[in-house]
Amino acid sequence: MVTTGHTTSSLLWGRHLQQLKEVLRKAEFVSLDLELTASDPSRWILTPASIYLFPNQPRIFQEEEEERTALLQRMEELRRLKDKSTQSPAADSAPSNLFPFPEYTDEETQQLFASAKLAINNWLKSSSSSRSGSSSSGSSSSSSSGGEGGNGWGGRPGGVSQESGRNEINERQSGAAAAAAAGEGGPLELYVQLPLQRLLLHSFISHQFPFLCSKTKTKKGNKVVAIYKSAREVYSEELGDLEAALEKLKGQRGCRELLEIIIENKLALVGHCCFYDFLHLYQSFIRLDEMLQSVFSSPGSSSGAAAEAATAAAAAASKEGNEATKEKEKEINENSFPKENFLSHDAGYDSLLTAVIFLTQIGCVAREKRIGWADLYFRSPAPPSISPKVSANELLAAAANRVRLVRTQPPFIHLEPPDSQQQQQQPQQQPQQPDRDQQQPLAQQQQQQQQQQQQQQQEEDRLTFAMVDIPPNWSSWDIQQLWAPLWVYVHLEEQQRVCWIKAKTEVDANTIKDIYNNMKHKQFKLLKHAEYRHLKEQEAEMKQ
Incomplete structure (x- = not known):
């Protein structure tokens, strides 16, 4: 699978993606390798043959989908308003x-x-x-x-x-x-x-x-x-801005869009060992192991340091890694590539050899089972044929080694027979010290997590407000226009006639209170997050 120019980058990705879509519609399986070299625990290296886009910020897949859904709902609402304006x-x-x-x-x-x-x-x-x-x-x-x-x-x-x-x-x-x-x-x-x-x-x-x-x-x-x-001009410009935001959000998906095409076409995926870095990075975005039909990987995986550096959380926590995603991202074209060093690999060569090994393994298993290549199929469902067909994926999966390494506690196994009472007590005493050593950092982690949760809750209370008893004729457009001087997140619950608004900063939160206090005729109540919770608790007690 070779694109025009033999390499791709953030500048060429949109053009190459269209070519890849056409190839994947006809492919039997996919062999893929992306060179996210994580040997340096605080820096990501983009090599010449990579198909990789830097994520703009650490995001999780659920938040991205919620933002996309909110944009589509807003666009649909604006289209209705534009039609009847x-x-x-x-x-x-x-x-x-x-x-x-x-x-x-x-x-x-x-x-x-x-x-x-x-x-x-x-x-x-x-x-x-x-x-x-x-x-x-x-x-x-x-x-x-x-x-x-x-x-x-x-x-x-x-x-x-x-x-x-x-x-x-x-x-x-x-x-x-x-x-x-x-x-x-x-x-x-x-x-x-x-x-x-x-x-x-x-x-x-x-x-x-x-x-x-x-x-x-x-x-x-x-x-x-x-x-x-005219109102139509307002709605048209709003729709244009939302469409641009949707395209920008789509562009942030980067190479994950390639995986989504593979999933849509139900193709088997064969990944080189460096492909684990890619999975570690995007595991916070999407559960690839649940959505991919079948995945085969060459032996070996990323080291512990590489896996840790490849996660979005580790990149956000590391100052240098975070700067790498925001400040050190370089636009690469076909004629200017960073100088290769011993950390760089050729993703195209690795994926080609991985595909050859994959076919060789299937051929060996097929010969043992006395199955010819004409009787194999890779892409589901099986093509119509007079003779029964055998799935190459199922054939190789049945013969694959399924040994798993599981960490145990204690981290050793005593195989000698208990000749004395001292030998019997030894395996019981040895793991006690690691347990005591692990209890203290575990307690510290739990305490830090509790403190972080308390800080997040306090921030929610400061920045989040509830608009209670909203007039029934108000729509989300009305509420957006009311707080138009500020950028706030609005969530309207029409059944309860409550609207949640969240400011981005404490300055905006104070401005929200100033705007409400200056209203001549207040048609709703503005409560803080904690005040609304207290109000609901009182209502629940009165019902009891």
Whole structure:
């Protein structure tokens, strides 16, 4: 199985994967070797003939599948909203009315509103694709706020001077107007630094410009309020972002996608001894031994140090290993490969010899059983034939050596007969010392695990909130828009009318509380994780 260029890397993997898919659809079995050289316990070496992609971060398969499922569900929900959207979601969304205006205004917020209003009016006037009704509304609004410039886009007080703030506003307004006049048709983007001010600006736009839509997004590392002319534009951009995130998630699978194709085609897999490194690395992602139909491996396996270094957990725990996955990853092309050394191997040569050995072993067993090659089949199910066919996998599996090495306690076996009482007591006394030696580190490990669990629980309590008694007409879109100034994880339980939100940092958690405290009419209760547990315990006691 040779790809164009005879080697592959992260740059060529997408092209080679399509070629491999075609080959695997016709293959009888697969011989595979990936050179994840783990002789150095803190560094991974990518050799010229390797088919390997560095994982971006230690992940487990279940978390990846949950993230993928959440993205697909979100995309399906956005498609439904896009199909039936006729107006701005802010016009009929319940959270948009939680901050009535102009009641909640201070001097800085008024300046923010005035600057945003001027920018929106100029953007609407200069847009050739705007509707006539929108243009006239923008002109009338502009006449009422013509001289109000403001001092920037809601930055920290005292952070910039009024003059530099006006210059920045003029530059942003002229840039947005030029883009709209050129026919680009993109959204108007206003940089607003503080999360609470971004939320207030969303509510201001929904009141002053009900025919427009707005959302918070990240651009070049900064949070901006993006303003659109229709809800369909919002949903289309959201769908595009989610599709890009899905493709990025798919790209992180790397070589595991090759294994999934082998599993899908129900092919027998023959792995060289270095293939154990690959299994050790990806065992935290997926239970390959349960999903692969049959696996044969050449004698030997990775050493203890190699197996430990190849696991994702060991790589994350090692500082140098973690840097290797994030900072030392090198893009390799066909004409530039790292210099080979005595640690490097040729994966193609190893896999070829492994395939030859595999066929030789099957041939030897078949001769002993008086079975010809014409009577063997590798790929299930058996092809239709007049004479009965024999599975090559089952034939070799029946003849394979199945000896297993099991570690026992005590780690030795006393084979001599008990000639005296002293000899009888010796095997009983010797293992006691190792037991006492092992008890102390075992207790320390248990204590460390308990401390880690307590720290994780405390972090969950600080970052996780429960929205209780949510109005029945609220959807997950409404809740996403409510906390749009922040990036939070949202999980809505519609039957119990409870929504769990989790912040990424303690700063975001404090901002969530500030936003809730500034709501004029609170339509739900916001509880911490511990408070919600206590509430449920009280309800359970009252029922008893």
